[in-house]
Amino acid sequence: MKNKKIVINIILIVAAVVLAVFGVYLLKRATFYENNGVKTEAEITSIVVERTSKGEKSHTAIVQFQVDGKTYGGELDYYDSSMREGGKTSVYYLPDDPNDFHSAELNYLPSIVFFIAAAVVMVVVVVRFVRKPTASQESKTSDKYKN
Numbered sequence: 001m002k003n004k005k006i007v008i009n010i011i012l013i014v015a016a017v018v019l020a021v022f023g024v025y026l027l028k029r030a031t032f033y034e035n036n037g038v039k040t041e042a043e044i045t046s047i048v049v050e051r052t053s054k055g056e057k058s059h060t061a062i063v064q065f066q067v068d069g070k071t072y073g074g075e076l077d078y079y080d081s082s083m084r085e086g087g088k089t090s091v092y093y094l095p096d097d098p099n100d101f102h103s104a105e106l107n108y109l110p111s112i113v114f115f116i117a118a119a120v121v122m123v124v125v126v127v128r129f130v131r132k133p134t135a136s137q138e139s140k141t142s143d144k145y146k147n
Helices: 002-036 109-130 135-144
Strands: 038-051 057-067 070-075 088-094 097-103
Touching (some): 002 088, 002 097, 002 109, 057 088, 057 097
Antiparallel strands (some): 038 057, 038 088, 057 070
16 A cells, blocks of 8 residues: 555656646746747737547637748647637747747746646645545555454
C-alpha cells in the first residue's frame, strides 16, 4: 500500500513538473513576441471549422495584416468564440520576418493556467503525503500482514 502511494506521488510530481515546464515555455514565448515583436491589428479573413476524431469542433482563425504595404498572414495560434470573419484581432509579428507572428490576445493566460494546474497537483501531493491514514486504512494494512 505504501509503495503504491509513493508511486502515485511520484507520478503526480512528474505531472506537476511537466505542467510547470510547459507553463514556463508558454510564458517565455509570449514574452519573446511582446519584447521583440511589433504589435499590429490583423483582420480575421476566415475561420476554419473541423471535426476532431471525437466529433468535437475545432476552430482555427486565419488572419491577414499589412507591414510596409505588403500583406502577411496565416493561422492564428489563438481562437475565441467571439471571433468573426471580417473582425479584428491584435498580433505581434517579428520585424525581420513578419510571417512569424503570435496572437496578442490573452498572451499570458495559457501559461497562468498551466502554473495553476501545476500548483493544484502539488497541493494534492502534499495533502496525500501529510495526511494520516484513516482507521479503516490502518486496519486493512494490519489485516494484510497478520497471516
